[in-house]
Amino acid sequence: MLKLIKNADIYLPDHYGLGHVLVAGRQIAYVGQSLPALGSELAVETFDLDGQRLVPGFIDGHAHITGGGGEAGFATQVPTVPISGFTNAGVTTVIGLLGTDDITRNTSGNIARVYGLREEGISAYCYTGGYHLPPVTLTGSVKSDIVHIECILGAGEIAISDHRSSQPTFDELIKLAGEAHVAGLMTGKAGILHIHLGDGPRRLQLIERALTETELPPRVFNPTHVNRGKQLFAEACELAGRGCWIDVTAFPVAEDEDAWSAADALLRYWQGGYPEERITVSSDGGGCLPHFDHQGELVSMDFATSAALPDTLKTLLNHGISLQQALTPFTINPATLLRLEQKGRIDKRADADMVVLDNSNDISGVMALGEWHRYDGRCLRKGTFE
Numbered sequence: 001m002l003k004l005i006k007n008a009d010i011y012l013p014d015h016y017g018l019g020h021v022l023v024a025g026r027q028i029a030y031v032g033q034s035l036p037a038l039g040s041e042l043a044v045e046t047f048d049l050d051g052q053r054l055v056p057g058f059i060d061g062h063a064h065i066t067g068g069g070g071e072a073g074f075a076t077q078v079p080t081v082p083i084s085g086f087t088n089a090g091v092t093t094v095i096g097l098l099g100t101d102d103i104t105r106n107t108s109g110n111i112a113r114v115y116g117l118r119e120e121g122i123s124a125y126c127y128t129g130g131y132h133l134p135p136v137t138l139t140g141s142v143k144s145d146i147v148h149i150e151c152i153l154g155a156g157e158i159a160i161s162d163h164r165s166s167q168p169t170f171d172e173l174i175k176l177a178g179e180a181h182v183a184g185l186m187t188g189k190a191g192i193l194h195i196h197l198g199d200g201p202r203r204l205q206l207i208e209r210a211l212t213e214t215e216l217p218p219r220v221f222n223p224t225h226v227n228r229g230k231q232l233f234a235e236a237c238e239l240a241g242r243g244c245w246i247d248v249t250a251f252p253v254a255e256d257e258d259a260w261s262a263a264d265a266l267l268r269y270w271q272g273g274y275p276e277e278r279i280t281v282s283s284d285g286g287g288c289l290p291h292f293d294h295q296g297e298l299v300s301m302d303f304a305t306s307a308a309l310p311d312t313l314k315t316l317l318n319h320g321i322s323l324q325q326a327l328t329p330f331t332i333n334p335a336t337l338l339r340l341e342q343k344g345r346i347d348k349r350a351d352a353d354m355v356v357l358d359n360s361n362d363i364s365g366v367m368a369l370g371e372w373h374r375y376d377g378r379c380l381r382k383g384t385f386e
């Protein structure tokens with residue numbers, strides 16, 4: 001079935017203006033200012049957006065799709081994230097991963113959830129491994145997992161500068177980065193290490209040293225949660241200047257906390273004139289949000305959702321950032337890092353993953369792979385057990 005989306009104010013993410021988009025199956029077949037010529041013999045469903053903004057679907061590059069948590073007893077394991085937890089937040093592509101718990105959660109479970117989300121209609125991928133080294137893999141090594149398993153794009157989230165890490169040494173980290181890089185070359189996949197940053201004072205030292213002492217390209221080292229400390233973020237911005245993609249997490253930040261919200265971090269990054277293409281934002285959805293005291297004792301617990309992404313976008317727009325700029329860390333930037341060429345853009349031959357924003361910057365519609373999951377403010381598709 002062809003779907004014609006008429007009268008949309010289109011962001012590619014660059015502002016294109018008023019136009020029409022034709023969707024054929026799972027892909028975009030046409031983007032233009034005049035209506036495409038469609039013979040009356042064709043079956044076409046038409047959707048008139050009446051000037052609402054149409055933007056690329058969001059890529060959530062860091063989500064605990066099986067549910068994360070479990071850091072304060074087994075009862076604190078977060079349940080599996082249902083598909084509408086992503087689609088209602090505008091997320092049409094998600095990258096699943098494991099964190100602290102890579103024992104009762106494993107790569108096999110992550111892959112199963114990737115396939116489940118695909119069956120339910122969105123694009124999903126995952127990393128192999130988790131916080132700890134040696135990493136939990138399915139086929140025996142990070143390189144082999146990336147090479148043999150289609151949905152595995154790299155390794156992560158590998159924890160450094162964190163009391164929950166395996167205290168990886170420099171040699172361990174660069175060996176793993178080398179495996180991911182070579183597997184990426186062999187497959188055309190991202191081939192990156194997605195690296196969890198903790199609160200520790202060593203911050204980014206291991207990555208900075210790897211850039212200086214090894215031949216590995218900077219893009220292989222992809223630190224996340226870099227807005228969790230102000231000094232850490234300042235150093236991460238410099239790392240972006242050296243060629244790394246850095247990822248900020250849309251977690252809640254208290255006024256007096258030594259951290260930047262994702263929106264504040266992005267604003268500072270853009271003001272600082274760092275490379276615009278090398279920053280992304282992710283939700284940590286399904287992950288727990290623990291707060292520890294200086295002895296590593298858990299003080300309180302919450303869990304994250306992908307809804308933090310559209311909230312961050314709204315905050316950026318309220319700060320006067322243009323929509324075309326605000327969209328980049330949610331769309332084209334992660335697509336570039338992850339080598340997902342069909343994603344993060346509204347373009348002929350790209351996947352038909354799109355989000356409709358209403359006048360209040362709320363998400364009124366979401367199309368994933370050519371199917372509406374949300375339209376006119378209503379959720380149309382739910383997961384098997386929702």
Ligand SMILES: [Zn+2]
Nearest residue numbers: 099157196225
């Ligand atoms: Zn993490």
